[in-house]
Structures are given as structure tokens and as C-alpha cells.
Amino acid sequence: MDVLVLLGSSSDLETSKGCTDILKDFGIDFKTIVASAHRTPELVEENIKDAEKSGTKVIIAMAGMAAHLPGVVASKTLIPVIGVPLSSKNTGGMDALYSVVQMPTGYPVATVAIDGSKNAALLAVQLLAINDKKLKKLLQDYRNKMKEAVIKANKEI
Amino acid sequence: MDVLVLLGSSSDLETSKGCTDILKDFGIDFKTIVASAHRTPELVEENIKDAEKSGTKVIIAMAGMAAHLPGVVASKTLIPVIGVPLSSKNTGGMDALYSVVQMPTGYPVATVAIDGSKNAALLAVQLLAINDKKLKKLLQDYRNKMKEAVIKANKEI
Amino acid sequence: MDVLVLLGSSSDLETSKGCTDILKDFGIDFKTIVASAHRTPELVEENIKDAEKSGTKVIIAMAGMAAHLPGVVASKTLIPVIGVPLSSKNTGGMDALYSVVQMPTGYPVATVAIDGSKNAALLAVQLLAINDKKLKKLLQDYRNKMKEAVIKANKEI
Amino acid sequence: MDVLVLLGSSSDLETSKGCTDILKDFGIDFKTIVASAHRTPELVEENIKDAEKSGTKVIIAMAGMAAHLPGVVASKTLIPVIGVPLSSKNTGGMDALYSVVQMPTGYPVATVAIDGSKNAALLAVQLLAINDKKLKKLLQDYRNKMKEAVIKANKEI
Amino acid sequence: MDVLVLLGSSSDLETSKGCTDILKDFGIDFKTIVASAHRTPELVEENIKDAEKSGTKVIIAMAGMAAHLPGVVASKTLIPVIGVPLSSKNTGGMDALYSVVQMPTGYPVATVAIDGSKNAALLAVQLLAINDKKLKKLLQDYRNKMKEAVIKANKEI
Amino acid sequence: MDVLVLLGSSSDLETSKGCTDILKDFGIDFKTIVASAHRTPELVEENIKDAEKSGTKVIIAMAGMAAHLPGVVASKTLIPVIGVPLSSKNTGGMDALYSVVQMPTGYPVATVAIDGSKNAALLAVQLLAINDKKLKKLLQDYRNKMKEAVIKANKEI
Amino acid sequence: MDVLVLLGSSSDLETSKGCTDILKDFGIDFKTIVASAHRTPELVEENIKDAEKSGTKVIIAMAGMAAHLPGVVASKTLIPVIGVPLSSKNTGGMDALYSVVQMPTGYPVATVAIDGSKNAALLAVQLLAINDKKLKKLLQDYRNKMKEAVIKANKEI
Amino acid sequence: MDVLVLLGSSSDLETSKGCTDILKDFGIDFKTIVASAHRTPELVEENIKDAEKSGTKVIIAMAGMAAHLPGVVASKTLIPVIGVPLSSKNTGGMDALYSVVQMPTGYPVATVAIDGSKNAALLAVQLLAINDKKLKKLLQDYRNKMKEAVIKANKEI
Numbered sequence A, B, C, D, E, F, G, H: 001m002d003v004l005v006l007l008g009s010s011s012d013l014e015t016s017k018g019c020t021d022i023l024k025d026f027g028i029d030f031k032t033i034v035a036s037a038h039r040t041p042e043l044v045e046e047n048i049k050d051a052e053k054s055g056t057k058v059i060i061a062m063a064g065m066a067a068h069l070p071g072v073v074a075s076k077t078l079i080p081v082i083g084v085p086l087s088s089k090n091t092g093g094m095d096a097l098y099s100v101v102q103m104p105t106g107y108p109v110a111t112v113a114i115d116g117s118k119n120a121a122l123l124a125v126q127l128l129a130i131n132d133k134k135l136k137k138l139l140q141d142y143r144n145k146m147k148e149a150v151i152k153a154n155k156e157i
Helices: A010-025 A041-053 A069-074 A094-101 A117-129 A133-155 B010-025 B041-053 B069-074 B094-101 B117-129 B133-155 C010-025 C041-053 C069-074 C094-101 C117-129 C133-155 D010-025 D041-053 D069-074 D094-101 D117-129 D133-155 E010-025 E041-053 E069-074 E094-101 E117-129 E133-155 F010-025 F041-053 F069-074 F094-101 F117-129 F133-155 G010-025 G041-053 G069-074 G094-101 G117-129 G133-155 H010-025 H041-053 H069-074 H094-101 H117-129 H133-155
Strands: A003-007 A030-034 A058-064 A081-086 B003-007 B030-034 B058-064 B081-086 C003-007 C030-034 C058-064 C081-086 D003-007 D030-034 D058-064 D081-086 E003-007 E030-034 E058-064 E081-086 F003-007 F030-034 F058-064 F081-086 G003-007 G030-034 G058-064 G081-086 H003-007 H030-034 H058-064 H081-086
Touching (some): A003 A041, A010 A030, A010 A058, A030 C133, A041 A069, A041 C133, A081 A117, A094 H094, A133 G030, A133 G041, B003 B010, B003 B041, B010 B058, B041 H133, B058 B094, B069 B094, B081 B117, B117 B133, C003 C041, C010 C058, D003 D041, D058 D117, E003 E010, E010 E030, E010 E058, E010 G133, E041 G133, E058 E069, E058 E094, E058 E117, E069 E081, E081 E117, F003 F010, F010 F030, F010 F058, F069 F081, F069 F094, F117 F133, F133 H041, G003 G041, G010 G081, G041 G069, G058 G094, G069 G081, G094 H094, H010 H058, H069 H081, H081 H094, H081 H117
Parallel strands (some): B058 B081, C003 C058, E058 E081, F003 F030, F003 F058, H003 H030
16 A cells, blocks of 8 residues: 555545545555544554555545644654645634644644645655656646646637 | 643743642642653653543643644543643744644543643642632632732722 | 533524533533623623532533633633633634633633534533543543444445 | 723733823823723722713723623623723734624624724723813814824925 | 714625614614715715714714725714724625724724624714713613523523 | 825834835835825825826835725825735734725725835836836846846855 | 736636626726646746737736735736735635735735735726826726716615 | 755745754755745756756745745646745744645645744655665654653653
8 A cells, every 4th residue: 555545534535535536546556544633543553553564655644623633643653644634614724724734843744735635645646756757657647637628728718 | 640731842841830830839739741742642641641540630731833732632531631722933822722722522622821821720720629629719819819919909000 | 510501692502502412411410591791791690609509510601702701700700611612604713712712810711612512511521520430431432432433434435 | 080991900001001191181080990800800890880970981991812801891881881902922912802892782892903002092082072072172183283293204204 | 963874885785784773773863875985085075074064973884895984984083983894705804804993093993893783883872872861771771681582592491 | 206105104114215215226206205094184185186297107005004095095096006014013914914905896906015115116116117118127137136146145055 | 918817727717707897898908818827837928928029018817725826927027917816715815815915025916805806907907097098087987987886876775 | 966955035044954954964965046936937947957857856945925936846847845834024924834835736735834944854854765764764763862852851840
């Protein structure tokens, strides 16, 4: 398994699809686990250990509100952690953004935009592509398609 | 030990004095430990276990930035946790406030004001006083002194 | 009565159900009163006095906007006060959060998340459980159920 | 006494000078009292009753953090209340602004700028001037002087 | 005319009903004018002059976004101005709150809550009641009714 | 006079130097006037009329707090207005930014960064350069110098 | 072509209609291009070069989130750039406002309100009108119509 | 060169030392370049091309205010970009945080804390360590030292 996707709550499954669909499209070997930092700390630790054993290269962690999951994961492994702060009803995700990005020295979380589930996947692919030319090629194709979509949009104005 | 005071960083020692001085004044049996949620998760867990064994009734946890410590502690024990969000250079403590107060269902943190170190101690004393008339009396004295200070201030205007 | 639940407005009754349902489930002896800090200060004081007489151990107070209720209650009794800042239309509850959490030294309010009605109940149960092993057991069961729900969610992914 | 000035803390005395100096300059009959909404609620009520007996026409209340004082005063009298949210170390006074201005229907507080101690005095004078032509004249003079200061500043550029 | 109600835009008419209904209920002699500070500065000035001639005692001004209207009115008359910051789509009314409340020394605006249209009316009535015992009596009745509504709500829980 | 620089207060003179020094360096014909939107509305109008008569092409207006000046100027002339929101003690200039940028349809203010005094001048020069090749050349030189400074900085690392 | 309208995404086309309808009404010669700063930097540069060749006098750039487009355009041309920060789901457009307005010295963006698409057009017309009396006349007519609408609204109250 | 460190301004050199000192300590082959996204876009592109040629695996980009640099770099290469939002005088770095983290789909920036210069380096080392056991060992040593420092701090309380 190259990428482990951790969700703080089963209610995040819908948002996580933006992430996992992209991982699938790029043919990444990944697993999705719901594992709350507070409700199931053992499940979090267990999955981190499995990830380390199976040579996982990147962990993506998503959570809302006092979104401790990405930081807690980062504190328990040297595998790079990508954090996705999720919006909730009242604060537009500012609480989660602060909780994910403002990590103390030693335990960085690579934070993407609020609800930036897709970009978490793409960042993971970029990290894997550092040593994988085929993946780099696929990423370039992905960007080319986005570019073409913009050009096409102009023709339809 | 009735109260365990956990600091996220040794740089929080000065702010914690506002808390520990009051605990001392009220004659509370307490211990202060520096134990970062990210740098020393084992130390945090160890101290929580010690606290549970020794019948600790309240834990006070202080941290700044992505202040995970209070929430992480709350997830590992049924002992009530009082959280103190600490200010740091850039955000005036809003990052810590959000990270401490916006806990998910099941794992509340009793949050006090940003840098509210003294009130954390007083809230702890109030919790202990639920079943301790002597402590209740001391709290009432403390409030009376504050009241008198206000009345005295008026005489000096 | 062990817990007194005070609502700043009758429009908060729906949100308060998250709190009172949990209190009921844990078999807590409680009472719910609508008592605005501004509209009915006498009703607030009256209920605080009743609470003190009947040995109430925790007061939960919920309010929105310039949510003074929790702080006003805290200033009139030594019974610990749990404050729930409620969201309203424009500010996402930031006004209430500030009004509830930023209390001056001497009068702490144990603040939970914006609209954190359920966690207010659970924190109250935790406070009562300090000296009640049966309640502590029920809390542990509650957490176990949440844990199992997470584990079950993983099987359904 | 025409105006009662209430300060939430003796530490607000310096900021209040901006207010009281102007009241003096306009020859207003006023009194300054330090009376915390939380520490000395009785002192607050006492002074409100005195104010009502002595025909006080406006109350100015200043407080910082969870600045409940102006709202609490407004809930206990029909005398109009001018509220001054005071800044403190961490939040730049946003906590106080929200706590003062976001009052529920029925209990308005006439809020001025953060630390707007001078404008609280000038607003009080404007209210008194509704039925006092001499005061209106003095206010007009005050504004004229400000205007002249601007014109003079231009000559010195 | 005792009160002049100025709206920054005809789209504010609905929100203003909260204000004007209360003024009607209290039997206040008032007039509502739509007069944008930017689109129709002459109309604003004209109405201020009319207000001054007809002995108007309070002006209520409501506006959203960069809500200059209340401040602009305050700069052109000594009649006290009550400002109502109105919410709009993106910022929850924070832009309007800042634009209304943060006035420079000399030109205070008595600011009420975001969308606090009703409280603007009640504050105006309080100002008029300073010298009108009958109005004071009506205000007391209004507060009594609110109190009774709270008490009644408790019976229906 | 090609550019009129309006300051809301004489205390803004120091910040305005960042602007006026650049206007001088580019040889722009300009005038600086202190003219508060609230204290001296007539002075503001007078200077706008003078500006219109003398063919002024751009007005730069700077103000802090409830920074109405740029918007008030924009409402009184068709000359484009560049607004500079100025920071003050408590809010870091957010109040001014909102008051300057959130203008209603019909009366735009071309807003630059908080305290962006220099960029106000450079934007004015860009507007004048639309029809002035010599000025465009000077602007290009200015940008080239900034570029060279960056390149030089690299040599000194 | 006098005005180039750049949209960061084809999803901004609807908001841009507020802008382009006004440009049409004023008879401005303009072109709309979708050109993301990140997805199609070459398309952005290409269109800037075309704009410079064809004597374009103003560029309007709209974008949401980390809205780099206006600033990136400003860095590549001396043609004045009007920036429109667009709101998106979570932050109410504050992210875009900051990204557009807080430009460093040398590269100002003339920023209008969040979603201020119409005002971007009107500001562009004002810039063109500096040297075009006919356009100035049309702008005055536009403002007169807005004024009349306000006056008419008063008749219908 | 394994890591390229890009600074938006030479004034960021001091903050960047937190980053570069760590890179040195870990024996990383890196280069620091000052290259503003707006002032020297060519220099940015040039260095990105050099980085791609020399097999650079991570780019760290730091910038303040409307911090476009990290996003602009991310749009021009598939090399993963770590972004450091820098605080400046007025907004505490919120402007930079939003500009760096809120990137559109396709162009993620791995964002660390405001002024999180050290964590940017450590995250870069973590990325390089994915395929470098020796580096992983050094990282573990670094974390162990931090842990020991905490334990030592407890002995000195």
C-alpha cells in the first residue's frame, strides 16, 4: 500500500471521494480507514504501524472542527502526512485549518485547502512521482487535460 | 494528587505560574508536567495513567498554536480536562482556542479564556469543591477578596 | 437535582435536546429552565438559589449572540458552570464563543464547542462521575459504543 | 447626577480618562464607579438604583474581554446605556465588541468603537443635548474646534 | 417628527420593518426615507435639515457592506444617530459592523447588533423616554411582556 | 494638478510620505490635503471641486478605522478614487479595509493593501501612464530597478 | 480592444455577467477570456501580450480562493489591473480578498468588493472616462438613474 | 541539488535561516534564491527549470502578504512545493496563509504554519526520507532529541 487515507469520521466519507477517485484514476495502491483521533486512538496507531510495515509512502488525514487527526498521526510516524481541514456548519473550516496547519516544530503537516480533498490526492501523487517517471507522466497528462478544458471553455463563451 | 497540570512546552512554564500559584494558595495537591502531545505522547499517556491510579480528579492542560494536548488528554481518560488555549505571536491565540474548544461529541474539553491560566486553577478548585465544603469556603473567601479590592479601588478614584 | 440546564431563550429548546437526551440516557436528575440573563434576571437568580439548596452539582447554560447567561450564572454561584455558545444567523457563533469563554479571573465558565450541546451533557456527567463509579462505567460504555460505531463504519466502506 | 460612568475593572481607569475629561469639559454632572458585573453585581445594582433615584439620564459602561457589564446594566434599567468595548492583549477587543454590541431584542446597548472612551462621552453629551440648547451650542463649538484643527494642519504641511 | 429612519437602500425595507413596527407600537411620530450616502447624498442632507427643523430627536440609519450612511449622517448633525449594521451575502455583516461602529472621535454612532433593527427602535424609544414618563411606562410594559413570555415558555416545556 | 492626495487625519501624514515621495520621484503634479470626511465634509467637497476644475485625473484617499473618506469622495466625483485602508491599534486595519473596499454598486473605490501607501502612488502613476508613454517608460525603469535589487540580493546571500 | 476581462475559471462566467453587461451598456470594446493563473499561465501571458499590442487600457481579473490571477497579471504588464475577489463556499471570499488586495510594493491591484463584478466594470469605465468626455457623460447618466431609482423607491414606501 | 529554497523577498532571509540551518544539519544539498513572483517572474521560472534539470526533489517557497510565490511555483512544475506563509505587520499572516493554502484543484501547495520555516525544512527532509533510510534515521534522532529536551525540562521544574 502506497497511500493510507484516514478519515476522522464516517461522515467525511463523501468528501473523501474527491480524494480516493483521483487516487484510483492514477492507479495508486491505497486504503481508506475511518479512525478518529479521539474515539479510536488505538485504531489510528494500529493503521500507522500497518502502514509503516507495508512501506506506505504518504498518509492523507482529513478531519473537521478541532481537527487533531493529521497532527496526531504526524506525531507517531516519519511517513509524511497530508492534512485536509474539513469545513463544518459554523466556522467555515477555520477551526480545522488552524488545528491542522499550526503544528509545532518537529511535526509538520502538509496542509491543503479547506475541503481540498482532491488536492490532497494530487499532492500525494506528486510525492510518489518524485521517484516514478510513469506517475509524473500521468500527472502531466492530468494538468494538460485541465488546460485543455480551460481552452475549450473559451471557445464556448 | 488531586490535580495534574500538563504543559505542552517548557516555554509555557511562565504562563502556568498563574495557575499553579492559585492551586498552591488553595492547598491543592497537584503536580506540573511538561508533556507535548506530539513530542512525547508516551509521557502524556504515562502521566494520565499515573493520574488515574492516584485518584486525580481534574487535569489541566495548556498549549498554544494547534493546541492538541487538551483534546488528546481528554480522549485518553474519563477524568475531566480543563483546557487553556495559549496565545502565540501571530494569531492572538485564536488557533489554540479553536483547537481546544471545538472538540467532537464524546470528548469535551472544559475550555477557559485565551491565556486564562488563573481561571483554569479556579475552575479546578470549583470542581473539587463540589464535594468539599472547606474548599467551597476558601473559594468564597477568594471571591470576597476580589469584591473588596473593587470596593477599595472606588475609594481611591 | 444534580444538573440544572438553563437556556437563554425558548428558541434554544431544540438545540438543548442534544444535551437533555444524553442527561436522560445517563439517568441524571436534572431540570431545564428557560431563563434569559437580560429578560428575567430574577428567574435566573431564583433558579440558582433553588439549585444551591437542592445540592445541584453542575449548571449548564446555553446562549447565543452576546451570550451573557453562562458568565452571569458563574458570577452568582460557586457551582461549576458549563457554557454552550450557540450559533446564530450572522457570525457563526463567534460572538457567543467570545462572550462565553473570555471570562475575567475569578469567574471561569467551562466552555464547550459552538452548539456543543451534547458535549455539555457529557462533561457534566464526567464531573458527576468524579465521585460516582457507576456513572464512570456508563461513560466508558458510551465511549466504547462510539468506538464500535467507528469500527463498524470501516466494515461498510 | 446626569451621567454614571461604570468601569468593569480598576485597570480601566486610565482609558476612562478620555471619557471623564470630556464630561468635565462639558460641565456634565457625573460620577465614576468601578463595578464589575461578575465580581460585584450588588455594587452594580446599587449604583443603578442610585442613578435612577437621582434622575441620571445616561449610563456609560466600559469593559474588556467577555464584556458583560454594559449588557447587564442595560437589563436592569430603562436608562439608556452606552457601551465601550475595551481591547485587551490577545483579541484586539473583538471579544469585547461582540459581547457589547450583539445584545438580544429588548436590551440594546449603544455601542461605540473599541476603546472609544471619548466618543462615549460625546454621545452622552449629544443625548443630554436633545433637550439642552446650551449643551448643543458647546457641542457645536467642540466640532468647530476639531474642524479648525484640520484646517490648521493643512497650513503646516 | 421625533424619529427619522434612514435606509441605505430600498432592499433594506424588509429588515426595517422590525424597527418601524416597534416605533408604531409605541406611538412614535416617525418617517422612513430611503437615502443612500453615496447615491443620494443631497437627499440625505435634505432630510437631516428637515429633521433638525422639525425638532427630530433621534435618527436611525441602517446600511450594509461599507455601511457609511450612519457615520455620514452623524457628521452632519448633532442629533444622536443610532446605526444598524446590516448583514449581506459574504461577510455576515462584519464589514458593516466595522464601518458603523469604528467612528473617529467627535462623531459617535450608537451602534446596535448586526441586523438589530428592533433594538434600534427600542433604543430610540429609551432615548425619547428620558424626558417622557408615559413612554418609560410603555417600555416597562414591553419588558414585562417579554419576561412573561419567558415564564410562559417554561410552563410549556 | 494631476493627482489629489486626501488624508483623513493629520496623523496620517507620516504614512502618506510613502505615497507622496513616489509621486515626486515620478514628477507628478500633485497636492496633499488633510480633509476628514466627518470633521470637514465641506473641505472635502471644496477640494473635489477644485480637483475637477483643474483637470485632476486621480484622487488618492487614505483613512483608518471606519474609513469613510475614500467612499465619500467616490460618491461626489467621477474622477477615479484610489483608497488606502490604514491600520490602527486594535484591528490591524481590517475595519478600514472593509470600509474602503466593500463599496456598493455605482461607487467603486480602487483599493490597495492595508497601509499600501506606496502602491497607491504607483497605481496612480499607472493610470496616468495609460496615455503617457514617458511615464510608462519611468514605471518600467522603476520595476527594472526592483528586479535588479532582487538579483543583487541573491549575490549577497 | 479597450478592456480585457480575465476569469480564473469557467465557473466564474455567471458572476462576470454583472461586469460584462455594464461594459456592453457603455459601449466599451472588450473581450472575455477564461485563463487560470495556475492551469494556463501561457494563455494568461498570451492575452496580456495581445492586450498590450491592441492598446488595451484596463484589465479586469476575477478569481476565487487563493486568487492569484489579478496579481500575476499585474506583475506582467503596466496596464492597470482591476481585481475582483470572488466568494466561494467556506470563507465568504476573505481568502480571495486578501490574495487580491495585499499586493507587495510595485504591483498594485485596484481591488473592488468581494463579488463586486459590476463595480469592476464601472471603475474601468471611470478610468477610460479620464480622457473621454462622452463616457463621462454616460457615467453621469448612470449615476443619475440610480439616484432617480432611490427617489422613486421613496414614493412607493 | 535536492531542495530549492525560494524567498519572496530579501527581507525574508532572517526567517529562512530557521529552514536552512535545519537543511544544513541534515546534510541536505540545497540552494537559497530570492525570487519574487511579481518582481522577478523570469528568475522564478529560471530557477524552477534549473531545479528540474538538476533533479531537485522538493521546493520550499516562503512569502508574506498576498503570498503568491508558492502557488505560482506549484503551477510551473510537478516537483512538490512546500509553502511557508510569512506574517507581516497588520494581519498576523492570515493574508499569507489564505494565499498559500487555498490553492485550486490541480496545484496543491503543502502548507506549513505561519512563519513555520523550520517545519518546512523538516517536511522536506521527511519527503526525501521516503526513499532514504539514513535520512529517516537522522529524523528519528532529531525527534528523540526533542523528546529528551522535554524530559530534561521536567527535571528542572
